Amino acid sequence: MMTLSLSFAIWLYRGWRRASRALAQTRHAFAARxxxxxxxxxxxxxxxxxxxAGLGAAIDGQFDAWKLTAAEREVALLLLKGYGHxxxxxxxxxxxxxxxxxxxxxxQKSGLAGRAELAAFFLEDLLLPREP
Incomplete structure (x- = not known):
């Protein structure tokens, strides 16, 4: 019985050491990545x-053309960044x-139908398809 208990304890300890080493390797790989x-x-x-910087200036210029208020500008920029309401x-x-x-x-001021069109207005030309 004592031998069985000791064998089981050794088996558990070895498993724990393997798991600890694997965890350390995973943490190291994650930190490196x-x-x-x-x-x-x-x-x-x-x-x-x-x-x-040029894109930011162009976006500001378009917001000026649309006559957006400061609050509307802030919301529009956050919408462009992908934030929800x-x-x-x-x-x-x-x-x-x-x-x-x-x-x-x-x-309404921009004449766009929604969030997707707002993003597309500014990003569509930046994301041109690659030529074959």
Whole structure:
């Protein structure tokens, strides 16, 4: 009985050590991948900085042409970033209904039908298909 208990304890300990090593390897791989992705993101941002600044200026210019208020601009930018009405309300300390009203005003002033058309208005030409 004692031998069986000792064998079982050794078996459990070895299993625990294997699991601990596997977890450590997984954590290391995850940290390395995270660092690689962060470096790639930072490199892309640095190389695209002037383009992004120009895009930001172009978006501001279009918002001026549409005569959007400051609140409508803020909501429109957050919609372009992919946030939902509830998320925008939380981020801007406004009610969801107010955010929805601002979004409707943006769509009316721009002549666009909704969030998808708003995003497409600014992004469609940036995402041209690759030539064969």
């Amino acid at each position: 995270h660092a690689t992705l962060k470096a790639e993101r930072d490199q892309w941002r640095a190389s695209a900085q002037s383009t992004l 509830k998320q925008i309300a939380g981020a801007t300390q406004r009610s969801e209904r107010t955010v929805r009203q601002h979004a409707v005003a943006v769509y």
